[in-house]
Amino acid sequence: xxxxxxxxxxxxxxxxxxxxxxxxxxxxxxxxxxxxxxxxxxxxxxxxxxxxxxxxxxxxxxxxxxxxxxxxxxxxxxxxxxxxxxxxxxxxxxxxxxxxxxxxxxxxxxxxxxxxxxxxxxxxxxxxxxxxxxxxxxxxxxxxxxxxxxxxxxxxxxxxxxxxxxxxxxxxxxxxxxxxxxxxxxxxxxxxxxxxxxxxxxxxxxxxxxxxxxxxxxxxxxxxxxxxxxxxxxxxxxxxxxxxxxxxxxxxxxxxxxxxxxxxxxxxxxxxxxxxxxxxxxxxxxxxxxxxxxxxxxxxxxxxxxxxxxxxxxxxxxxxxxxxxxxxxxxxxxxxxxxxxxxxxxxxxxxxxxxxxxxxxxxxxxxxxxxxxxxxxxxxxxxxxxxxxxxxxxxxxxxxxxxxxxxxxxxxxxxxxxxxxxxxxx
Amino acid sequence: xxxxxxxxxxxxxxxxxxxxxxxxxxxxxxxxxxxxxxxxxxxxxxxxxxxxxxxxxxx
Numbered sequence: 332x333x334x335x336x337x338x339x340x341x342x343x344x345x346x347x348x349x350x351x352x353x354x355x356x357x358x359x360x361x362x363x364x365x366x367x368x369x370x371x372x373x374x375x376x377x378x379x380x381x382x383x384x385x386x387x388x389x390x391x392x393x394x395x396x397x398x399x400x401x402x403x404x405x406x407x408x409x410x411x412x413x414x415x416x417x418x419x420x421x422x423x424x425x426x427x428x429x430x431x432x433x434x435x436x437x438x439x440x441x442x443x444x445x446x447x448x449x450x451x452x453x454x455x456x457x458x459x460x461x462x463x464x465x466x467x468x469x470x471x472x473x474x475x476x477x478x479x480x481x482x483x484x485x486x487x488x489x490x491x492x493x494x495x496x497x498x499x500x501x502x503x504x505x506x507x508x509x510x511x512x513x514x515x516x517x518x519x520x521x522x523x524x525x526x527x528x529x530x531x532x533x534x535x536x537x538x539x540x541x542x543x544x545x546x547x548x549x550x551x552x553x554x555x556x557x558x559x560x561x562x563x564x565x566x567x568x569x570x571x572x573x574x575x576x577x578x579x580x581x582x583x584x585x586x587x588x589x590x591x592x593x594x595x596x597x598x599x600x601x602x603x604x605x606x607x608x609x610x611x612x613x614x615x616x617x618x619x620x621x622x623x624x625x626x627x628x629x630x631x632x633x634x635x636x637x638x639x640x641x642x643x644x645x646x647x648x649x650x651x652x653x654x655x656x657x658x659x660x661x662x663x664x665x666x667x668x669x670x671x672x673x674x675x676x677x678x679x680x681x682x683x684x685x686x687x688x689x690x691x692x693x694x695x696x697x698x699x700x701x702x703x704x705x706x707x708x709x710x711x712x713x714x715x716x717x718x719x720x721x722x723x724x725x726x727x728x729x730x731x732x733x734x735x736x737x738x739x740x741x742x743x744x745x746x747x748x749x750x751x752x753x754x755x756x757x
Numbered sequence: 758x759x760x761x762x763x764x765x766x767x768x769x770x771x772x773x774x775x776x777x778x779x780x781x782x783x784x785x786x787x788x789x790x791x792x793x794x795x796x797x798x799x800x801x802x803x804x805x806x807x808x809x810x811x812x813x814x815x816x
Contacts, residue, residue, distance in 0.1 A: 405778050492777055520808040656809050690783055696790050697773055703797045704770025708763045711804070 332426040335566070335573045340426070342563035342576070343435045349556025350377055350442045352549040353449070356615070357661045359546035360608060361452035364733025366541065367743035372448055372460050379461045380444040380468035384437050389422070390415045392473035394432045395482035395568075407491045409484045413477050428567060435563050436476065439507050440468040442560075446511025449661020450519040451723070454526075454730055457738050459723040466713045467514055475706055476506040480568045485701065488694045495691025496684065498698040501569050501579075502561035502622030504674035509702050510710070512668025515659070517711040522724040524658030526731070535653045538660065543607045550591075550614045557583055557618040565626035575626055582625045583618065586637030590617020593641030609645050612662045616644035619667055620674035627682035636677045640670045672699055759807035765800025769793040 332340070354373035361369050393399060393413025401408045415422070424430045444464035451460065478485040479500050489497035500506060529535050540546055562579045565571035571579070594613025598606040620640035621633060628636070647665040651657045657664065676699060679692030717723065729737035736742060776789030 407778075488777070494777075520805065523808075655805060657805070693783060693787055693790060696787075696794065697777060700770055700773040700790060700794050700797060703801065704766050704768075704773065704793070707801070708766045711763065 336426055336428070336431065338573050338576070339431055339563050339566045340434075342559040342566070343431060343438070345555055345559025346435065346438045346442075346563065347556065348552045349560055350438070350445050352552030352556055353442065353445050353615075355545045355549035355552065356611065357445075357449040357452060357663075359542040359544075359549065360449065360540035360661045362538070362733065363541035363744055363747065364735055364742060365453045366735065367741070368457065368734035368738055369448065369452060370743075371739065372455075372457050373445055375457065375461050376444050376448060376464040377441040379464045380441040381437050383465040383469035384440040384473070385419060387417055387469050388440055388473040389413075389419050389433060389436065390417050390473075391470065392436060392477045393481045394429045395480070395486070397429070397481070399477075399482065408487075409491075410482055410487060411478075411484065412474065413481050431563075432480075432567055435560075435567060436473075436480075439476075439503055439560070440472050442503075443472050443507045443511040443514075444468050446508070446663050446667045447515040447518045449663035450515035450659045451522060452660040453734060454522055454724050455518065456723060456725050456729075457734075459717065459721055462717055462721060463514070463518065463714055463723070466717065467510070467710070471514070471706060471710050471713065472506065472510050474709075475510055475702070478701070479506050479698070480564075485694075485698055488697060489688065489690075493688065493690060494694040494697070495679075495688050496694075498694045499569065499627070499678055499682070499691070500623045500675060500698070501565040501571070501626045502557070502583075503564055504619060504621075504623035504671040505698055505702060507560075508619045508622065508667040508671035509675070510706055512664055512666070512671055513702065513707045514710045514714070515663040516657075516668060517707065517714045518723065519657055519659055519664065520711070521714055521718050524656065525660070526727065528658045529656060533653070533656060535656070535658075540608050540660070546608055546611045550587075550611050553615055553618060554584065554587055557587070557622070561622055561625045564622070569626055571626045578630075579625045581630055582628060582633035583621045585630050585633040586621035586625070586640070587614050587617040589634045589637030590614055590620070590641030590644070593617075593638045594645045597642055597645045608662075609648060612644050612648060612666050613641035616640040616666045616670035619670035620677060622671070623674040624678035624682050627678060627684065629681075629683075632677075632681040636674065636681065639677070640673055643669050643673055672702070675699055675702075758803050762800045762803030762805075762807060765803060766797050767800075769795070769797030769800060772796060 679695035
């Protein structure tokens with residue numbers, strides 16, 4: 332392996348810290364009586380996503396320059412899907428760039444599948460979350476990721492239609508974060524709010540997370556994971572040279588920092604003191620928004636991107652809860668969907684390239700339109716069908732008992748006193 | 758209303774794709790892509806509203 336490939340492998344091996352941190356955050360923001368269930372679901376979802384990606388995900392996604400299905404449209408070749416064999420047959424895993432893509436994508440598919448768990452906390456059945464993860468990692472994620480990272484039609488917008496360098500996303504703000512965030516929105520709409528979340532007049536009840544310490548600690552883990560994701564993604568998918576990893580790391584850190592501080596300022600101004608869970612969400616929102624443009628912007632722009640992301644996340648978390656009446660305990664829709672969409676757009680606004688070509692922002696807008704107009708209906712329909720075949724939501728008795736006792740038979744903290752009905756007084 | 762919202766989401770994307778293929782200048786493409794995103798946001802609003810229960814979504 333070349334030194335650059337070894338460095339890239341090192342970054343990829345940091346990436347699992349992102350799902351580890353996200354699993355801890357989702358668990359901490361849920362109730363104590365569902366904590367073991369949340370962590371086990373995270374583990375199972377990662378496992379199912381890896382298997383589904385191995386089974387058919389890579390066949391859809393492929394890599395730039397690999398076999399693909401194209402369709403001629405008005406004299407241009409539109410690359411819609413990869414044409415790799417199932418089970419990664421014939422794909423040497425030898426340290427070549429294509430093999431590094433396989434490794435990074437398997438982990439990225441798991442991270443995308445983990446995002447909806449934050450929204451479905453305390454009511455999403457274990458089996459149903461695994462089935463949904465299989466659909467995400469086996470179909471939705473690889474299809475969109477091929478369009479962006481596999482030489483698909485979004486990546487070719489520059490070559491085919493003169494729109495900048497085509498749709499760009501170095502670290503997965505769109506492919507991982509927005510795809511996961513839109514799936515979180517779909518699942519949340521389908522399964523509905525937690526029991527007792529909304530009163531009959533529509534006013535939401537506060538159901539605080541059970542462990543702010545692990546929520547805040549998870550932010551440090553996610554920073555490491557994101558450094559790996561952004562650097563490895565930029566090297567593999569945008570051709571960034573190894574030396575650019577320093578700029579990517581600086582931008583990622585600054586964006587997260589600005590996101591957290593924006594959340595501190597906004598919650599401090601609004602509530603009179605900072606809100607720990609919203610500040611953690613602001614940090615992760617900054618990380619998410621940094622992913623697209625981390626390799627193409629100056630550190631000052633990264634601060635601006637992170638600040639806006641932190642503000643957007645803090646504001647939309649409240650707006651989604653009320654008046655939209657969408658119960659998202661982990662804030663996944665705001666952090667990953669809204670933060671990711673902003674990150675994609677920010678690349679079009681702030682990115683500067685040598686020999687720049689106009690139209691980059693339009694390519695980014697077309698990517699955003701594809702996420703909202705194609706990925707959202709697709710993931711909603713798949714989860715709606717799944718819900719028809721196998722109910723996503725646990726029985727009312729399961730919510731009363733807590734997911735730990737109902738689905739696992741034992742709680743995460745057996746020696747602690749729990750208050751089962753304190754938030755379910757309806 | 759839910760189905761209509763999903764159809765509007767897809768229609769907005771179709772407008773965007775058509776703008777890329779059929780139009781030539783950046784100004785025309787930008788206008789139609791923004792129009793497509795506007796249609797998608799309308800569809801998203803309908804989908805979300807279709808899931809809100811009249812009494813606030815409580816079980």
